[in-house]
Amino acid sequence: MADVVIVGFGAAGACAAIEAADAGADVLVLDRFTGGGASAVSGGVVYAGGGTAQQRDAGVPDTAEAMYDYLRLEVGDVVSERTLRAFCEGSRDMVTWLEGNGVPFEGSLCPYKTSYPSDDYYLYYSGSEAAGGFRDAATPAPRGHRAKGRGTSGKILFGRLADAVRRRKVRVLPGTTATSLVVDGSGVVRGVEVRTLRDASFLARKRHRLYGQWSAKPGIYVPMVRKALHRGVERIERKHGREVTISARRAVVLAAGGFIANRELVREHAPAYRGGLALGTAADDGSGIRLGTSAGGRTAELDRISAWRFLVPPSAFLGGVLVDIHGKRVIDESRYGAATGERMITAHEGKGWLLVDDTLVREARRSVRGQSQWFQWLQALYLLRRGRVVGDTLDEVARKAGVDAAGLAATVEAYRSGGPDPMGKPDEFVRALDRPPYSLIDVSIKPSLGYPCPMLTLGGLVVDEDTGAVLGDTGPVRGLYAAGRTAVGICSRSYVSGLSLADCVFSGRRAGLNGAREQGHIDKNENVF
Structure with a gap:
């Protein structure tokens, strides 16, 4: 039992846990593997602007208004003007908040156009800001803030957030898969049914952990290896998993990623997007979205897939x-x-x-x-x-x-x-x-180990843009929130590097804070989002 139960321990889940804990809630985080998800295998880039400390260090002028003008061209009307402005105006403080939780950034500006900078640079033009048409409509500025660390630094970003979660004494239960939501007779979400390896043998848990790690990398680049390893994961879960009910006194937050690893769902919603590299982990199978729809949640933008x-x-x-x-x-x-x-x-x-x-x-x-x-x-x-x-x-x-x-x-x-x-x-x-x-x-898009085309899903559960509550046909689903790629967010229509992680932070904090406030436990006038 916990006040707030969070399903998924990637960037969105970690940010939700931090905010909920800081709001005074008792928090329990569940993850099928050991945490990190797609965030840990990402480039660790956060899209931010409006005059961050890193931009100032690089001598780069930027305003929240210029950031808004550019992103409105990119993302269209996937979120309201008010939400996008709040995201842009809070962007500088978001980076400060991440730094306060241990995530390192640096203002070394990359001098050339690239998809991802070398280890000499940590600030760069991560979208189409300087491309034709965009530079005329909005003053361009580099807004890709890469967490400082060698190689693809998503592991640094998530690792520091995970440390911040544990410093708050938040309980994290790895090796645990959410199978269904507990919903009472009035439609309020009261908890989660899970299958957990908590009480399995040390050897079973170790094998499960290693299979999960190997299927993320290098399995991400070799789909056949990932499939074989995931079959091993499923065998361990069937043999050693135990069914447990976890009660949520206030709310459940779904932050379980997208569905790029579920090829059947990809074929159903975006059949043209074939031959790409599934950018994520085996747990990006749409399970979080499925949980939300089982409680009456609506979905949108499921046909939107980012192909790089x-x-x-x-x-x-x-x-x-x-x-x-x-x-x-x-x-x-x-x-x-x-x-x-x-x-x-x-x-x-x-x-x-x-x-x-x-x-x-x-x-x-x-x-x-x-x-x-x-x-x-x-x-x-x-x-x-x-x-x-x-x-x-x-x-x-x-x-x-x-x-x-x-x-x-x-x-x-x-x-x-x-x-x-x-x-x-x-x-x-x-x-x-x-x-x-x-x-x-x-440069054709086709299966290729030498030149793959990474893809990730962008759509998910429709949420209230003020609170992060999952929306059904008649309004919010009480006790249920969603964040990250499980939810429709800032980047659900169009993606540029760093926008998904930035949205994970934005939406994760929103869901965690408001989930902790469910049922009036905290003064609702304190909403900073």
Whole structure:
């Protein structure tokens, strides 16, 4: 029994636990594995602006209004204007709050456009802020705040939040799967039915923990390995798990991630998004969303999936031209990778080739190692070697790649016209493409260990934007809240790096605080969200 029971111990669940505990609630956190979820295997980037300490250290001017103007273009009306403004205006304080809970950030500004910076930099342009169209509508600023740590630093961000949770004496119950909600006769959620390994043998719990860790990484990159390991997880749970009812005196918070690991649900809601890398853990199976709908919760944006087709690093590739099988231009190449992936999937059947000339290839080879994490470097090497065909003329390289030569020639002619770029790419990224030999690099979205396309789901349970309460057909489901990718949030229509983790913090804090206030235990006038 606890005041607030939280299902899922990733960034959203951790932030919910911290706020609920600070509000005086007795908190219990459940996780199928040992915590971290997709947050721990992420890049650890938090989207924030409005003049954070890191932006000031880098000499970068920014305002909450400029951040709002940009995000409104990205996210549309997925949340209300009031909610988006609250997110932007509270952004600077959000970073301060994270730092107060031990998460380290730094204002070292990355000087080149990238999908993720090397270990020399921790502040960067993580979206399309400087791309054509966006820079004219909103003053651009780097807002990708990467937690300071070597490699992909999601493990640093989550680890520090987990430490903050435990400092508050919050109970964490690993190896525990929520199977159903306990709902009373009046429709109020009163608790959770779980299957737990709490009383299993040490060996069973250790094997379960290791299988979970290995299926997250390296299993995330090799789906067959993940499937095999997950079958082992399920066998242990069936054999050693015990059914337990956990009562919630005030509320249950669902923060169990999205459903990218559930291929059946992906096929049902977003059938075009195939051939990608499921970015998350095996627990991102939609179970949190299923729990919410079982209590009457509504869903939205389930067809929204973010597919990342990054062209950089190396930054030299921004000067290339991305074309489809007909040789037609796909998008402004300086756009964020999720925008590129969505355009390729929805309008070009997932097919794409990047045209570069000899100048860009040489520049890419010189710069790629210094601009990359190890996995980005390996992907760039794959593209420059196995993913590339070369020809002395545009006609020859098109023929080798299977791209329409006439269409490619027309696209290049328009690109070289000397006027504004037809796709709106800013002038500093436009290159002449006039030095043969020419290369067409295959960046199509398909299963590939050498050049995967990471994907994550964005939709979930509809929640009250003031409280985080799950909404049903007639209003809030009493005693039930949702956060992170289990819920519809800031990034549920469109994603840029850092926006999901920032929304996990924003929505997790909101759900935890208001869950602790359920049934009037805390003064409702204290809502800071």
